[in-house]
Amino acid sequence: MTAFTVAPSVRALIRKELREYRHHRMILMTATVLPIVFLLLPIANLALFDPERSIGGVNLAVGQAMFCFFLCPVIIPATMSAFAVIGERDQGTLEPLLTLPLSDSQFLAGKVLAIVGPTTAASFAIYLAYMSVVVAVAQEPVRSAALDWTWPFGFLLLAPVLALFSTLTGMAFSARARDIRVAEHLSGLVLLPAMLPVMLVVTRTIEPSVLSWGAFSAVVAALDFAIWRLALRAFDRERAISTA
């Protein structure tokens, strides 16, 4: 994958994408409303929680909250990645875009980073907000269950690779799909299995630990790498402009 030094032309593409998002109502809604919902749901869930419940019940409630946070980096990129490809195509901007001095991998990196970056940041932000609320108001035993360090550890590790996964698959689908909605639905289907590891941990089928989070992240990261390679190979400038 691209090194951490991002080429100036890639940064230019990222800035352009961010500017466009700001003027796109659907993207704005997705990127603001969804995180707020994903923040309020877990907080409400904890607030309504009966502290007399068993430790299993506590863990389940915390797990449900975590599930919401993990949904954030998976769901938001679906909308944005569809726009990243189909938006260019609908405006007819793909043709001039491809005359810029950017290589295939630079195009893809710019498009992907413009989605993964803000999505991951938003996910971390709402998680941080939730943790602050927990620290400020939550009672035992919910408090210590929610603050258990394996959760932030897992989230920090898994959220970015999940966002990357969601973005790459979303872009792959929108490159083929004619309609933005079809693309969103299709990528929604692929994202369900991506949530499987999270579901396993949340339901305590697998205990949250350095090992389990590490293994899951490694698997998703490997998948990301494979999809990246596939996407690069499938990137076909001529087809991109002739279907435009």
Place this chain on the structure above:
Amino acid sequence: MTHAGPAIELDRAGRTFGDRVALRPLDLAIPPGEIFGLLGPNGSGKTTTLRILATLIRPTTGTARILGHDVVTAAMDVRRRVGVMPEKPSLYERLTVRDNLVFWADAHTLPDTRAAIASALAFVGLEARADDRVGQLSKGWRQRVALARAIVHRPRVLLLDEPSSGLDPSAAAAMERMIRALVADGATVLMNTHRLAEAERICDRVAILRHGELLELGTPRQLRARLLGNVVNVELAGPPTLPVRRAVEATPAISDVRWLPGGFACRLEDADRDTPALIAGLVHAEAQIVSVVQAGDLESAYLELMARTAREDELEAAA
């Protein structure tokens, strides 16, 4: 940095899409500083040629070079050096004019982005609309934005696909002026156009394509002469004196002189070559010359060529 050969070079470059031939192998060399016009009916391969040069599609035969850089093997070098104005304006409509240019300038990693954008905006006369969203602009203004975008990195070679299509006469005239100014500034321009009068005014040379095949190549004058014959119309004040008539008859390579009220028409072997001698003779005989005009224009020449090739096609089909 400076490249000695042609600015734009096609070497048997052709393109097919499956069974369909979009461009037959084409040889073309455009020297630096030239405005070259590609003419031809819809679907004749003009955009295909431009797209090959813009590194958007690969030639299926032959090679093409921009300032010596191969469009396939050195695509990045080509992209850094060309400015492209596609058939449709293709701008980011949600962004402002300025933000569209900011992206282009940044993507080309220019040393001074602000200055580059300011000068591109000033060049196309868009300073006042710089902070309007492109989506709110009329077609004419969008074309200007598209031109500003194509020149923001000061490319040496410009590929313009129908730059004045859909523009009103004064906007089209402004576009013409801007293209001339760019060439005066050292750029080389390859442009597609259906506006033959425009091509005649600004193109140093034109090529006429049909069904992806090169039919004619030359200056607009040469094409006119070749296709319409070398007819020259001379308007005189007052009836011709005997010395004037003699001078006309004595002009080398002249034929078919027809005396008309107020002047005469004649055919020269090569209007470009022979007209000066004709005028010199007339002046020597003290003729009162009002005007000397080569008959027809590029448009008539083009239509003549199309009619001729259509007849040939019919004959071929009949045979």
